[in-house]
Amino acid sequence: MKSIPRRSFLKFLAFSTVSPSLLPAIANADDCKVQHPIMPPDSRYPGQCPVCGMSRPMWARTWITFSPVMGVSQACSFHCLADWALKSGQDPQRVMLTLYHQPEKSIPSEKAFIVMGSAAAGTMSPVSKIVFAARHEADAFAKTCGGTVVDYSRALLTAKVSVAQENQMINKRRIEEGKIVEPKQEDSCVVCKMVPAHYSYGKCQIQTKDGKTLHFCSTQCLFAFLGRQTAYIDAPITPLLVWVVDRTSGMWISGLTAFYVIGSSRVFGPMGHEAFPFALLENAKAFAVENGGKAVVYGDVTIDKIVPQWKYNTD
């Protein structure tokens, strides 16, 4: 049988008496590989994922917003949404998912049809989760590009199960690409000049917007620096990302979504009083119960809460 040329087929659809919404949407091979990340970054979509630091102008197609959970209200992807849900111990509510092929639009999570594991590229996970507003669109996409159509709760659950393993792979890549820089013997703490490489749980760092890395021996030095940069450097920098080490796993984690135990009178770090970082809120709370202090979020940590009567040398 001769196949119908695509143009004639479209014409047939256009004049068909059947309502277009009842017909399967046409997905073609181009739909499987739309430009993702968006290059150049599109500034119509402002925002940054606090879990991984990636920017919405590039990764708008998989962006997710939700009611704030301890100050966090957006994530670049299901991976980072699941990561934050596990870290905070709370599933985000009133979740809005961006349509992959229309990044200017988002829909409530309960109305979404998600194609999981297709040929389309994901943002943080090798198993992409592509959001559609209509079942027939998701089905047509899966038929052409592969994958399975699932609902939001299934996609989130799958992301949660994969988070730990994916984070290990992602961190390995970040170190290879210089997005996290392991301090070397010759690197010194910007604040106290000690050697961060000697403190495997104290070391932390700031990545600046122009690609520089500032190393610190401890969170005490990090937050002293953030409190008043000009006490330590001449030209203030704009932090893009902060990396700290999870006290439970020893892994690098985003300092912006870490939980910190401050005020412990029994455990001390490289500089004495510290804000001890944890990936999971429950681990931070358990540490505080055992060692004193309380668990707080990044935005609530200041140097004078870490060190009572803190004074800069210049005061």
Ligand SMILES: [Zn+2]
């Ligand atoms: Zn992210």
Ligand SMILES: [Zn+2]
């Ligand atoms: Zn230091």
